[in-house]
Amino acid sequence: MVCRMKSGAKCAELSGLRRLQEPLIMELKRMSTLEIFLRVPLIRAAVRDAARDAARDARLRTLRDQLRTKFRPLPKWADEKLESATSVQLQRWLKKVLTAETLEGVLGKK
Numbered sequence: 514m515v516c517r518m519k520s521g522a523k524c525a526e527l528s529g530l531r532r533l534q535e536p537l538i539m540e541l542k543r544m545s546t547l548e549i550f551l552r553v554p555l556i557r558a559a560v561r562d563a564a565r566d567a568a569r570d571a572r573l574r575t576l577r578d579q580l581r582t583k584f585r586p587l588p589k590w591a592d593e594k595l596e597s598a599t600s601v602q603l604q605r606w607l608k609k610v611l612t613a614e615t616l617e618g619v620l621g622k623k
Contacts, residue, residue, distance in 0.1 A: 534560070534567070538560070569599075572600060572603040573595060573596075573603055575607065576595065576603055576607050576610065577592075577595055579610045583610065584616040587616070590623045591616055594621075595620075606620060
């Protein structure tokens, strides 16, 4: 059982399938071993990283949707800037999009 759960967590981590994170955690809870696994530094780090990545991806999707709604269509430079942005930048731009009159007013110069 430990081997199966360990390989499942590693598989989710390696494959990048973040949508498996929630079902995997639910399955581990059902088996009453989540606390044990979260004590393993590698698993704890993988869960933390997956949550951080999922939060960044949600910010990116939301901001991209807002920008397309307000300034459509988005030029290539804007998409590139969004893809390379940090989570902090995305959060800042999510606030700017509410009041900015231009795409450059949100993302800055090309």
